[in-house]
Amino acid sequence: MSHGFRLSGHRNCPTPTAQSPENRQIRASDANNSKELPSETNGGRYDAVSMIGGNEESLPTDGTATAPDGEQHTGSGLQAERARRSAQIDDIRAAGGEPYPYRFDRSDSLSEIRSRHSDLKAGSDTDDRVSVAGRVMLARDSGKLIFLNIRDRSDEIQLFVSKAVIGDDGFANVKSLDLGDWVGVTGNIMTTRKGELSVRVTECQLLSKAVRPLPDKWHGLSDVDTRFRQRYADLIVNDDARRHFEIRHAIISSFRQTLAGEGFIEVETPVLHVEAGGAHARPFVTHHNTLDMQLYLRIALELHLKRLIVGGMERVFEIGRIFRNEGISTRHNPEFTMMELYQAFADWTDVMDITERLITNAARDAIGSTMLSIRDENVDLADPWPRIQMIDAASEAIGTEIHPSMPRDALTDIATKNDVRVAPQWLPGKIIEAIFEAHCEADIVRPTFITGHPVDISPLSRVHRNDPCLTERFELFVDGRELANGYSELNDPVEQRARFEDEQSAKEAGDLERGTVDEDYLRALEYGMPPTGGLGIGMDRVAMLIAGVDSIREVVLFPTLRPEVMTDES
RNA sequence: GCGCCUCUAGCUCAAUGGCAGAGCAGCGGGCUUUUAACCCGUUGGUUCAGGGUUCGACCCCCUGGGGGCGCACCA
Structure with a gap:
């Protein structure tokens, strides 16, 4: 620290100047x-x-x-x-x-x-x-x-x-x-x-x-590393940086307003989980000293919020940070903000409707317009959003009809012919999802609901009322990115136990992202959960969409980075 | 984790194997309606780090580090 500056006399009390007459004048003023x-x-x-x-x-x-x-x-x-x-x-x-x-x-x-x-x-x-x-x-x-x-x-x-x-x-x-x-x-x-x-x-x-x-007063700060590490400097000199976070604020504020207007109650549920459930993702592990126990940072809000629906709260939502111990990219930060809502007596169609309202209102409130330019295409969020079955989108993309009821070997053949590698433990639905991801996902530009996910990749979703191999589930894609995920919630405790057990055996077979049996959640379901529609929206990605940026780091104030090596010249 | 790209003054950028430079910021001077003010003068460098090739390296090679993008991962 040969160049370290220490302002003299300001670490001790009283300071040398505290007794001076001038200082008393300052005090007076x-x-x-x-x-x-x-x-x-x-x-x-x-x-x-x-x-x-x-x-x-x-x-x-x-x-x-x-x-x-x-x-x-x-x-x-x-x-x-x-x-x-x-x-x-x-x-x-x-x-x-x-x-x-x-x-x-x-x-x-x-x-x-x-x-x-x-x-x-x-x-x-x-x-x-x-x-x-x-x-x-x-x-x-x-x-x-x-x-x-x-x-x-x-x-x-x-x-x-x-x-x-x-x-x-x-x-x-x-x-x-x-x-x-x-x-x-x-x-x-x-x-x-x-x-x-x-x-x-x-x-x-x-x-x-x-x-x-x-x-620089004119060029600002353009080195991205410095911009993210010294966000304070970025915010001082870059108008766009300030604008992105104003938009983010306006979106979150708009969500709260829309939800309050529809009778939803905002709640907070634990971040520290004994089991990390509600999504397929690898969790961060931590430890509580006094209890001497391993805890996980939550990977989803879902299971606690549905306990509140069992409790009779009818319409709840939470906007909170979740944590996934996975790769970092322009679309992924290890900690990110999710809005999840659950509405009693509703099903997935109600949830798709509210998804459109939330995001369209947010655009109007944040940028004063529902018009967006996505990949040079003019998109009006106020137009109805197409709803396409996953199996139909995938079938059309590869020119072959596929369905999870088909024999696994047949689906594996079709996947392989279409350059999709199939892992040995995958069930038919997972193969179909992989085909969809490889051949459809990136091409979706305007907001589109992909619906009817297979049962084996949707352990918390209710089976489709017209097709036992599918669920009443949807994901919203815009600009090739997944923004939201929702479904008619599975509320049958017996079926939920069976689905959890399938998850657990997959996890034990080596699939680390799969879930476990949450006995307390099953106990809650046994008290009776009303028919319910649920939704999760990635707030960071909504902010990216409406702010028109390509990296999640533009809408996360302090994105996760490797630690900086501090030097005298820093 | 893999591939490609990148790192030069506080900031933004030049210099493609032959004396490390400019603009801004800073410092000194001038200017009472400027506005990225202007004019004159001027300070400032471990070229990310370490090693190698070469008479000579910011430049070529190797190793390492930070970052970006893509892939992988990621309902």
Whole structure:
């Protein structure tokens, strides 16, 4: 850690400056900012020179800076830049200022100001005095006039800083701001000659000093590794990154609204499971110390939620993180967010309907339209979504009729002729699914329900009322990706036990993703579960669809990555 | 896990076997209506790491590491 910076005196209490008279002044002005006092708007409480407390103590002007560790740094480079800014912090403190004040009274968000003054003509002045806060994103210095662009969560605005208005000391302090610093300013709304909406700054307070420089102001951050590892920097400089997560938020919010409107109750069920059931996937294993027992992170929400249907809750849903110990790709993150719902007295057709409503509403709420462009095809989510049987799609793709009632050997032959490798333990339904995945899945562009999955790959689904080899199950595919999975829920405890036992023997035969017999779940079913429709939607993939991105990492804030090797230069 | 691609200044990118460069950011100077401001000057490099080939390596080869994409895995 030869280049490690330690700000002196800030690890101990009291700090060396805590006893100084200047510091007591700062404390007093902090009190002026505190919530307990009557909150008058503005009122000149922000000293125009509060950054260095009125003292004309100036920064080194020869381009060198002394880091707190005493090492001299010249020129640029990350370490030199951090040293220069750290030295600025020390100077502010030495002059009795506070580079990291406690709070700031903001009168408006930037978007509020922008909408209030949307019709202001070029070259206008107003009586609208505001206090706004944001991060300095751009700066243009023309001698006795400085233009800064600051940004808050809602928007950006220009600060118009005139030496004649703010005074020499205040002007020098604004000049010493770096891109990335947070500031709070007070002033009147105006427009420049070119019509740019601005705040004519009379007071400027540093709210937080950035010690590390921002990525390129124009190109932003494009190195994907850095973007994901330093998501904070990505969010600061990349508009798209912020937009993707706004969309994600709007989608989840929209789902909650749609579900609340249809009488669903949001619940939370355990993440730590004794048995990881409800899906075919390899789980993460963990351990509880006091109970001294092995636990699994959940791979699905299903079995707990259906226990609640047994309990009579009728309509429940959960939006929660699930974990699957499998490969990572543009479509898979080891932890991801699933929405599952269960509705008593409904069957799979009701569930397909609500799937369309949820996703169409989400698009409308998140991007204001149901029109999407998928692989250069214009898709209106509001159009009805086709419903195609899996066996029909697969049969058509290979030009041969297939059905799970056919002898396994015949299906194996057909699969092999169509370049699908068949594993020895696969049952007929699994072979059909493999043919579908190899020959149909990737070609599906617009939202399409694939229905009627074979019984042997659907241990929790109810048998199709018209075909004993199939189930009343569907999966939703869009752009070659599976987004949702739902079915008429199997509620016969005797049949469910038989299906679980088939799962267990497959697992014991070496198929690690298969399930086990969940005795407590069977006990629940014995109390009687009403006819029920259930649904699971991968929220990350819905967000990918609506945001129009090809990688799940664009809609997961902190995707799973290998640990970074930290160096002095990081 | 396998294959292909990639890693150069804080950021974005050049340099294809012959002196490691530019723009932005930074630093110094100028400019009172700019807006990716502009103008003049200027600092900054373990070219991911280690090894090899060569008179000479960012460049070619080997090993390792990070990342991306594809495959595999993944109802």
